[in-house]
Structures are given as C-alpha cells and as structure tokens.
Amino acid sequence: MQNNTDGVPEIFRKKVERLIEINEAYAIQYFDQLLLLEAYKKKHPTRVVVFKCSDGRMLFAHFTGTPLGYLHNFRNLGGQFNFGWKGLQSAFNYHVKEASNDNSGCLAIVTYHYSEGDAKRGCKANNFDKVISIRGAERFARQIRTAYKDIGYPASVDVVVVGVETDEDALILHGENGDHQPVNLGDSSPTVSEKELLQKIRVLFPSMSTTMCVDFLPLIHNNIKHIAKVRKTKRPITELDHNEFVVGIGGSLAFDWFHIPNIAILVGQHNPNVERPIKSALEVIKPNAKKEGFILLSGASYGKHNPEAFALAEAKYYSRLGQELVKQYHPELLEFMYPMKILLNTETQKFKMF
Numbered sequence: 001m002q003n004n005t006d007g008v009p010e011i012f013r014k015k016v017e018r019l020i021e022i023n024e025a026y027a028i029q030y031f032d033q034l035l036l037l038e039a040y041k042k043k044h045p046t047r048v049v050v051f052k053c054s055d056g057r058m059l060f061a062h063f064t065g066t067p068l069g070y071l072h073n074f075r076n077l078g079g080q081f082n083f084g085w086k087g088l089q090s091a092f093n094y095h096v097k098e099a100s101n102d103n104s105g106c107l108a109i110v111t112y113h114y115s116e117g118d119a120k121r122g123c124k125a126n127n128f129d130k131v132i133s134i135r136g137a138e139r140f141a142r143q144i145r146t147a148y149k150d151i152g153y154p155a156s157v158d159v160v161v162v163g164v165e166t167d168e169d170a171l172i173l174h175g176e177n178g179d180h181q182p183v184n185l186g187d188s189s190p191t192v193s194e195k196e197l198l199q200k201i202r203v204l205f206p207s208m209s210t211t212m213c214v215d216f217l218p219l220i221h222n223n224i225k226h227i228a229k230v231r232k233t234k235r236p237i238t239e240l241d242h243n244e245f246v247v248g249i250g251g252s253l254a255f256d257w258f259h260i261p262n263i264a265i266l267v268g269q270h271n272p273n274v275e276r277p278i279k280s281a282l283e284v285i286k287p288n289a290k291k292e293g294f295i296l297l298s299g300a301s302y303g304k305h306n307p308e309a310f311a312l313a314e315a316k317y318y319s320r321l322g323q324e325l326v327k328q329y330h331p332e333l334l335e336f337m338y339p340m341k342i343l344l345n346t347e348t349q350k351f352k353m354f
C-alpha cells in the first residue's frame with residue numbers, strides 16, 4: 001500500500017515525505033538482506049537483544065556487521081530502562097522464550113554512548129554525563145541478571161554492558177565481574193585473530209556459554225574491522241545540531257527503520273510512565289518546533305508477535321496521549337504540530353499511515 005500525503009498540510013508535507021522515504025529505503029535494504037539473515041541466524045542461533053538510546057547514531061547492526069533484523073532493539077531516550085516496567089519484562093521475556101523454543105540462549109546487550117572528542121556529542125538525555133550513563137546501564141544489567149538468576153528456563157540468559165564511542169563507533173566491553181578494565185575495541189589491532197578475541201571474551205565474561213561466546217564473537221570482530229574502516233575513510237564526525245523535527249512515541253519494533261541522526265527523539269518502549277519522557281522530548285524539540293514545525297509520530301508494529309488490531313489501538317492511544325500532553329504543557333506548540341500515526345508491518349518493515 002502506498003502512503004498518500006495529499007491530506008497532509010503543505011507545511012508538513014516535506015517532513016512526512018522524508019519519513020516515508022527513510023522507511024522505504026530501509027525496507028528495501030531489509031528485504032535485500034533477508035536471505036542473509038536466515039543463513040546468519042542458522043549459524044549464530046543466540047537471540048541478541050540490544051537496549052540502547054534512541055539516538056539516531058546507534059546503528060548497532062551497521063557497526064557490528066550483522067544483517068538487519070538479527071538484533072532485536074529496545075530504544076528509549078537516554079537508553080534508560082528499568083526491569084520493573086511490566087511491559088518491558090513481557091517484551092524481553094518473549095525473546096527469552098523464543099530463544100528457549102529454538103534451544104538457544106538470549107544475550108542482552110545493555111548499552112550507553114559517549115563521544116571521546118567532545119562530551120557535548122554524548123548523550124543529551126543523560127546530561128552528557130558518561131558516568132551517569134554507565135551507572136544506568138550497569139544498574140539495568142544487574143536487574144536482568146537478578147531476575148533470571150533462579151528462573152530455571154532451559155535457555156540461558158546472559159547480560160553484557162557495552163559502551164559506544166560514537167566518533168569512531170567503537171564498542172567498549174565491560175567485563176561481567178567489574179574486576180577488569182573495560183576493553184575499548186578501538187585499541188585492538190585490526191589483524192587480531194578470532195582465537196585471541198575468543199580468549200578475551202572468555203576472560204571478560206566467564207559465565208557466558210560457549211555457543212553464546214561464539215555468537216558474540218563476530219559482532220566484536222566486525223566492530224574492530226569497522227573502526228579501522230572509519231579511521232581509514234576519515235569519516236566526518238556526526239555533529240549533533242539538535243534539529244530534530246519528530247517526537248516518536250511507540251513500541252519497541254515500530255521504529256527499527258528509523259536510525260538517522262538529528263531527526264527524531266523516540267520515547268515509549270514499555271515505560272509505564274511514558275508521560276515523563278514525552279514531556280522531556282517536547283522540551284528538547286520546542287525551540288526548533290516553533291521555527292519549523294514538528295511531527296508527533298505514534299507507531300506500533302504488527303505481525304507474528306502482535307495482531308494488527310492490537311497495534312492500531314496502541315498507536316491511537318500513543319497519539320492521543322501525546323496530543324493531550326502538548327495541549328496541557330505546551331499549548332503554544334499545537335499550531336506547529338502534525339500528528340502522524342503509523343502501523344509497521346514487521347514482515348516487510350514498511351509502515352502505513354492511517
């Protein structure tokens with residue numbers, strides 16, 4: 001189904017079209033990699049779930065060289081999660097059970113991000129404070145570990161904390177016991193062997209199963225190669241100009257297609273107190289919104305995991321909530337806002353507006 005922008009007011013049309021373009025480009029890329037994805041999953045059966053900030057630079061699949069769709073993303077403003085959120089528990093446990101059904105394990109990668117070159121390129125939602133970001137990631141990782149310690153699923157659940165240095169997309173591995181210095185993959189030689197890396201993984205994560213270590217290995221190895229490529233091409237550093245024009249509210253699968261820096265602030269992701277991050281997002285977007293307008297994008301996904309009618313109700317709810325909060329806290333923004341609602345088909349990764 002083709003998305004039609006005829007009904008979109010003129011001042012917002014270009015913005016809406018831009019989102020449609022981004023989604024279509026991603027869907028094509030996703031489709032192209034489908035066969036690769038199936039083969040990759042057979043070879044590396046561990047189900048990998050990544051918890052990360054909704055910052056558009058967190059292109060984990062890109063800098064770990066994994067096919068699109070292999071990593072299951074949870075994104076929230078500032079990478080802030082709490083395992084006490086009921087919806088988050090269920091959504092994560094779905095992955096654990098799926099892994100268990102496939103007789104494999106589930107690896108949760110809990111991330112934070114920062115910039116080596118300039119603290120101001122770090123995580124705005126955490127006040128650019130790396131220590132706060134690390135502490136938050138470690139706290140959440142501990143929560144998951146504690147929750148699954150005695151649960152007795154046949155599948156194993158393992159959790160690692162990984163930093164992302166965004167100037168070079170370098171991963172920082174934090175050992176599970178905290179008795180090792182974090183390992184910056186930017187310090188590894190591009191010619192390092194898989195055997196050496198495997199040994200490194202074993203030292204940092206002694207409780208990780210062999211299969212999981214073997215499945216974690218390519219992400220690390222590919223990242224080292226990726227860093228070398230970034231250095232070689234002297235890729236310009238993505239500056240954060242905070243010219244976002246989208247506040248996106250939605251479920252964890254609704255926005256996988258949306259990884260472009262400086263466009264969107266995404267919130268939701270199973271936070272029962274979703275009002276708070278929506279309000280923060282509106283604060284961030286306010287100066288820009290008044291100049292150029294903004295899109296209040298609500299989304300939910302449907303497919304094998306969720307019937308379309310459920311997703312419809314979810315997206316409508318997010319839209320209503322978002323609009324109510326704008327009315328209540330920033331009524332002056334109403335005339336600059338365009339509420340856009342989408343349903344994402346997880347099979348095709350295409351959205352449709354409704």
Ligand SMILES: [Zn+2]
Nearest residue numbers: 053055078123
């Ligand atoms: Zn961030």
